[in-house]
Amino acid sequence: MTDKDKEKDNRTPEEKKTAEELAVEMKVASIKRRQLAYSSDSSSGNPEKTKEELAARLSWKEKRKLKAERLAEPKVELNRRTLRRQKELLLITIPFVLYGFIFYYLPLGGWIMAFQDYEPKDGLLGSEFVGLDVFRYIFGEESFLYAFRNTLAMGVINLVLSFVFAIGFALLLNEVRLRGPKKFAQTVSYLPHFLSWIIVVGIVRDMLSMDHGIVNDLLVRFDILDKPMNFFSKPDLFWWIVGFSNVWKETGWNSIIYLAAITAINPEMYEAAALDGAGRFGKMWHVTLPGIKPTIFILLMINIGNVLNVGFEIQYLLTNAMIKKVSETIDIWVLYWGIGQGDFSVGTAAGIFKSVVSIILIYLANSAAKATGEERLF
Amino acid sequence: MKKTSTRLLAIMLAVTLLSGLMAGCDVLGKEKTFEMFIAMPGTELNEGNKAQEKIAEITGVKVKETWLTGQTAEEAIGVMVAAKDYPDFIEASDGYQIMVDAGALIAIDEHWDKYPNIKNYLTEEQWNMCRKEDGHIYAIPQFGIVNDRDVSPIHNDEAWWIQTRVLKWAGYPEVTTLDDYFKLIEDYAAANPTHVDGTDIIPYTILCEDWRYYCLENPPLFLAGSPNDGSVIVDPETRQVIDYNTTDIAKDYFKKLNEEYHKGMIDPEFFSQSYDEYIAKISTGRVLGFVDQFWNWGYTAQDAIKAAGLTDCTYVPLGIVAEPGIEERYHNEPVLDVSGGLSITTSCKDIDGAMKFISDLLTEEVLTLRFWGIEGVDYLVDDDGLFYRTEEMRANAIDANYKADNLCPYAYFPQYEGMNLDGKNAWRPDNQPSEFFEDLLPEVKECLEAYGAKTYVEMLNPSKPNEPWFPMWSFSNDLTTDTPGGMAWAKMTETKHEWLPRVVMADDFEAEWEEYLEVYYRADIDAFLAEMQAEVDRRIAVAEGN
Helix, strand or coil, X not given: CCHHHHHHHHHHHHHHHHHHHHHHHHHHHHHHHHHHXXXXXXXXXXXXXXXXXXXXXXXXXXXXXXXXXXXXXXXXXXXXXXHHHCHHXXXXXXXXXXXXXXXXXXXXXXXXXXXXXXXXXXXXXXXXXXXXXXXXXXXXXXXXXXHHHHHHHHHHHHXXXXXXXXXXXXXXXHHXXXXXXXXXXXXXXHHHHHCCHHHHHHHHHHHCCCCCCHHHHHXXXXXXXXXXXXXXXXXXXXXXXXXXXHHHHHHHHHXXXXXXXXXXXXXXXXXXXXXXXCCHHHHHHHHHHHHHHHHHHHHXXXXXXXXXXXXXXXXXXHCCHHXXXXXXXXXXXXXXXHHHCCCHHHHHHHHHHHHHHHHHHHHHHHHHHHHCXXXXXX | CHHHHHHHHHHHHHHHHHHHXXXXXXXXXXXXXXEEEECCCCCCCCCCCHHHHHHHHXXXXXXXXXXXXXXXXXXXXXXXXXXXXXXXXXECHHHHHHHHHCCCECCHHHCHHHCHHHHCCCCHHHHHHHCCCCCCCCCXXXXXXXXXXXXXXXXXXXXXXXXXXXXXXXXXXXCCEHHHHHHHHHHHHHHCCECCCCCECEEECCCCCHHHHHHHHCHHHHHCCCCCCCCCEXXXXXXXXXXXXXXXXXXXXXXXXXXXXXXXXXXXXXXXXXXXXXXXXXXXXXXXXXXXXXXXXXXXXXXXXXXXXXXXXXXXEEXXXXXXXXXXXXXXXXXXXXXXXXXXXXXXXXXXXXXHHHHHHCCHHHHHHHHHCCECCCXXXXXXXXXXXXXXXXXXXXXXXXXXXXXXXXXXXCCCEEECCCXXXXXXXXXXXXXXXXXXXXXXXXXXXXXXXCCCHHHCCCCCCCCCCCCCHHHHCCCCCCCHHHHHHHHHXXXXXXXXXXXXXXXXXXXXXXXXXXHHCCCCHHHHHHHHHHHHHHHXXXXXXX
């Protein structure tokens, strides 16, 4: 560290302090204002209350409001002057807006197909409209309901497993004190992320093979099974095979973001915890985990919106006719009906349904986060 | 320094842009290039393929073929239809009806007047069978059009295949029924449990992947002594269609498989293996027997076994039936497959050029080039005009790399099977009797002779004339879920595909079979059979000229 940097460092706490003080002052001011309002409303107004007592009296809704006020950005009025002032910035955004419009919003026009008996030769404009018939059809189709169930089940399994393993792995890796082994373990663990699913599926099939696959070999050697088992004939196992394949492939990658969040935790906290007598696990529990809580929540919310995107490749490549009932996801169903059978209307309707469910899920997750006062997306 | 690097960058950019432009247009001009997609797995030819260049010299056209990879035919075609972007030529396979419905194909019969080679390729009646509801022809069939006579010594179709070493070990016994077949395999497996490479042998395997699960589901049809109608049995006397899935023969067959499965005779991974794994397995020579169509495995796995020097591990066909007295009909005369073929799409800008090319491909000179190769390099001609090959030429012809560099059969363009147009030679080397006998392994020769046969075909009953409705699969292949019968067919297929492996592996066969039938009858079987019956009647009427 150079002297210049040290000087900077010396300055910042002071600046921070003033900013913090300012914030506290503002808070106190707003509480006082509220207190005035209270005292004028209620008959038992006591002007001698300390600010702590007052803060305790505020309901969680009001607390949240206070927090929101604090976080809110200053309002910018939309007028000609601001437009002119931000001319360059606006110009720069035009390509991106156009890109978004062309590639994300324009294709939504194809949703019309879901309400038509679409025939490629008649086109979007010439096909006959049939109202909600297509939706009625897919909800009456047993295989679609199965596909929906499978998608949701595998989504939830993936979500839970990937969180538990990624966070656990990040916590453990963080405890490794030697730099070399830590970096090595991290690199090795995230490499599978770069493999394509087709290779991973090949590895999974080999590992679980009855013909000297390592898993069967071990199970037989340790007398857990008397003879090799065919993992792909058991419908109950398929979701877990998919779940743990995902864990194998993505745990290292997913943990990177947590490791980054952990490095941002102030080391003084650990020192303080140590002084208070916390051991390694105590520090993990009381410092590290609370420290990365905001990150966990944001990722949780993003991933809840993605629950229905459990992928397509692994199920498509690992399946066979006997376990199709548990392996077919909505995406595969859409491929089969929409592209395979040439029924674009049915495929589109199923796709719309999936999007709608995803939006509902993400909205619910966001509201839940809002309600508990945690970080949120919107 | 900085200036130099900037200049260098600018030059590189300019070069990239220019070369991009060059690639965009065919500067050479003279030679036309067409794109073709074939909705079947296959191998692409290498750049500068010798036979392809030669054909281009004669016809002025080169076709870039691309093949199906990692998708089903319907998916690949579906994507094209969704984008309305097609290659010039297409063999759409299972996606043919989708393309017709999408209006993506050119009506061949509106353009063929200038090209007698195409117009006379099939007879008037045969062309009529190819016509769609609107009276137009959208695809030219490529297979089963025989010039003069069929001389193939290879049984290209379905059979119960068995390794010659198994038959030799047992002293070439008579094998006619299902029980005989499995008894033989059991005995051999008990006496010789280990393959030469040290792994366990696999007595019997069944391919169940996707549409290829016919290896599991259609043997009841053959066991009953019917020819390969594919989706139903048609009683030759009453001309009524019969559902072969629920006959006693079918039940006995699956019961037998179930027993053999529990005896450990059937590959425990049979239902989850992919096509590639299956071919790899057979290629090692570990598998004693299986049911399959020869074209599905023979040109890959049989060649691989030969190349590995496992000369006693190649297979011969057996015509197994349910019980003695039933006459098997595994071998049939070549059939015209009218359920699809080569099509020209609406994206083709030079329809006349495309038609002329198809027509040119049907001349004697080009046909010989396509299937025999280049004279003096791939084959030689003796004084009588008979083609023959040296040992080296034969080895070249099964070498995948050599083929990609030198041979160009354009296999999905129309062709004549049977005899070459010169009337002396077979259409293809492996059909030429002299070539076939030269190339025959001594082990196979010994085995064939033991059964009084000279060729693979003679291991089976001689083919009978095809009935007018044969084969019904050319109709059921094109069924779509738009009709009740087609819907039922899709449901039946799905049910069978899911349940039949379960039936084979069940601990309690009877209970599982009952459960399977219950699910099976949820599909509207009668609607399916009615549509099949209507097609049988229609084909009979067409054949009788009404």
